[in-house]
Amino acid sequence: MDELKQLTVDSIRAGLRAKRFSARELAQEALRVGEAENGGSGVYLSLTPERALAAADRVDAELAAGEEIGPLAGVPLAVKDVIMTRGEKTTCASRALEHFVAPYDATAVERVERAGAVIVGKTNCDEFAMGSSNENSAFFPVRNPAAPDRVPGGSSGGSAAAVAGGYAPISLGSDTGGSIRQPASFCGAVGIMPTYGRVSRYGLVAFASSLDHIGPFSRTVKDSALLLGTIAGPDPLDSTAASAPVPDYAGELTAQVRGLKIGIPKEYYGEGLESAVGAKVQAGVELLRSLGCEPVEISLPHTRYAIASYYLICTAEASSNLARYDGVRYSRRSESSGTLRDMYRNSRAEAFGPEVTRRIILGTYVLSSGYYDAYYRKAQEVRALIARDFAEAFETVDAIVTPVSPFPAFKLGEKTSDPLQMYLSDIYTITGSLAGIAGMSVPCGETPEGLPVGLQILTNHFQEKTMLNLGHAFEQAGGFEG
Ligand code: GLN
Numbered sequence: 001m002d003e004l005k006q007l008t009v010d011s012i013r014a015g016l017r018a019k020r021f022s023a024r025e026l027a028q029e030a031l032r033v034g035e036a037e038n039g040g041s042g043v044y045l046s047l048t049p050e051r052a053l054a055a056a057d058r059v060d061a062e063l064a065a066g067e068e069i070g071p072l073a074g075v076p077l078a079v080k081d082v083i084m085t086r087g088e089k090t091t092c093a094s095r096a097l098e099h100f101v102a103p104y105d106a107t108a109v110e111r112v113e114r115a116g117a118v119i120v121g122k123t124n125c126d127e128f129a130m131g132s133s134n135e136n137s138a139f140f141p142v143r144n145p146a147a148p149d150r151v152p153g154g155s156s157g158g159s160a161a162a163v164a165g166g167y168a169p170i171s172l173g174s175d176t177g178g179s180i181r182q183p184a185s186f187c188g189a190v191g192i193m194p195t196y197g198r199v200s201r202y203g204l205v206a207f208a209s210s211l212d213h214i215g216p217f218s219r220t221v222k223d224s225a226l227l228l229g230t231i232a233g234p235d236p237l238d239s240t241a242a243s244a245p246v247p248d249y250a251g252e253l254t255a256q257v258r259g260l261k262i263g264i265p266k267e268y269y270g271e272g273l274e275s276a277v278g279a280k281v282q283a284g285v286e287l288l289r290s291l292g293c294e295p296v297e298i299s300l301p302h303t304r305y306a307i308a309s310y311y312l313i314c315t316a317e318a319s320s321n322l323a324r325y326d327g328v329r330y331s332r333r334s335e336s337s338g339t340l341r342d343m344y345r346n347s348r349a350e351a352f353g354p355e356v357t358r359r360i361i362l363g364t365y366v367l368s369s370g371y372y373d374a375y376y377r378k379a380q381e382v383r384a385l386i387a388r389d390f391a392e393a394f395e396t397v398d399a400i401v402t403p404v405s406p407f408p409a410f411k412l413g414e415k416t417s418d419p420l421q422m423y424l425s426d427i428y429t430i431t432g433s434l435a436g437i438a439g440m441s442v443p444c445g446e447t448p449e450g451l452p453v454g455l456q457i458l459t460n461h462f463q464e465k466t467m468l469n470l471g472h473a474f475e476q477a478g479g480f481e482g
Helices: 009-017 023-041 049-064 107-114 157-164 181-187 221-231 275-290 301-324 340-351 354-367 372-393 419-426 430-435 464-476
Strands: 044-047 076-080 118-123 170-175 190-193 213-218 261-265 294-298 399-403 438-446 452-459
Touching: 009 023, 009 049, 009 221, 023 044, 023 049, 023 076, 023 118, 044 157, 049 118, 076 157, 107 118, 107 170, 107 221, 118 157, 157 170, 157 181, 157 213, 170 190, 170 221, 181 190, 181 438, 181 452, 190 221, 190 464, 213 221, 221 438, 221 464, 261 275, 275 294, 275 399, 275 438, 275 452, 275 464, 301 354, 301 372, 301 419, 301 430, 354 372, 372 430, 399 464, 430 438, 438 464, 452 464
Parallel strands: 076 118, 076 170, 261 294, 261 399
Antiparallel strands: 044 118, 170 213, 190 213, 190 438, 399 452, 438 452
C-alpha cells in the first residue's frame, strides 16, 4: 500500500467502505512508515502502536457490524508531543520530561479518537514549543520532506513534516506565535491557528497561556476543516474555551468567494521579505482577485512592535508556566544534589536546553519589580494596539492576506547561533497571535529552488468559515501550483 502519501479523510472513508483496506492495515502501514523512515527524518519522538491498533480494530468492528462510523474513522493521525496522550510518553521534546507518561488525554485527543481517528505517534518539536526550526528539540532535529538539508520550521516541525512527508494524512500541532502556520508553509501543508478559545487547551502543556492554541495540519483545506470541526467547541475543563457554536466547517465549505474584500497590509510586503516568497504571494493575491475577491491595501501600523511585544509576553508567561519543572513536582531530579537549593538549581539546569533557559531568564527579568512597568506592561499595551489595528481593519475587509514567513525553509544550522534572526521568522505570524484572531497557511507554490511557500489568510475572531472558504477556493483554483 503506497497510497498513504496521497490519502485524505474522504479517500480513506471510501477505501474502508469499499473494503480496499481495513483500518488495521492502514494503521499498520502508518506505523511501518513511521518506524522505517524516522531515522532519516526525525518526525516522531515515539510511536503508539498498541493504541493505534486498538483504535483501528474498533473502527473495523463498527464497519463489520454495519454501524455508523465517525467522521475521522480509521484516519492515521500524528500528535505533537506537547499534547497529552494518556498512558503514552509526552516529552515536550525536553530532557525535563524525557520519561514522563501523560496521566490523562487532552480534550482534543479525546475528541479525535471519539471521531474514530487512529493516533499513530507523537511528533518531534522544539523544546516546550519554543523555536522556529525544530532544532531546539532536546533529542534530534526534523528534516524538511521537500529538502532534507533544511529545517521543517517550528515549533510543530514534526507534525508538519508528518503530513507533508506522507506519514499521516492529518496531525495536531500547537501555535503560540506561528508554530503551526510557519512549519506548514515551510513543508507545503495546510495548517490552522484557530481563534483563541476556539479549541480547548486542556491537556496542552502550557508555554504562554494567553497565546497557546491547538490546531490542525492536513494536505487539503477540507481535511483541516473536518479536524477543526472535531476538536473545536466549549469544554468544561478549560474556562477559556469559548461557548460560540461550532459551524459544520467541512460540510459548509464553498469555493464561492466572489465579493470578499481582502486586506493587503503594506507593512507585510516590504523590507525583509525575500523576493522569491513575495512573488509567489503576490501571484496568490492575483489568483484570489481572479476568483472575484477584491484586494485592498490596508495598514496595520503597530506591526513593527510585534516581535518585541511577543518575546516579552511569551517569555514572561513561560517563566511562570515552567516554574513547575523543579525536580520535585515535575521533571527529572538531578542526581548530584547535596543541599535542597542545589537540588532545585541542578535539576532545572540539567532539564532545559539553551533556548528554554534563555526565555525563563528573560521572562523572569521582565516580570521582576522595577522592570515590570518598563517591559511587561508596555508589551501588553502594544498588544492592545496591535489588536486594535486588526479590529479596525476588519471593519472594512473580510480577510487579510500576507506571506507566512519572510523566507522559505532555511538550512539546518543556518540560524542557530543568532536567536534574533530566528525570531524574525515569526514576524508575520505573531501579530495574529497577539490579537487572538484566526489564521491559516495554505500552500502557494514553490520558489525556483523548489521550496514550498505558504499564503497566510487571517480572519476576525470566530470567522474561520470565511478563512476556510478562501483557502479552499484558492486550493481548488490551483493556488499551490502557482
Ligand atoms: N517561533 C515562535 C517562538 O519561538 C513561536 C513558537 C510557537 O508558536 N509555539 O516562540
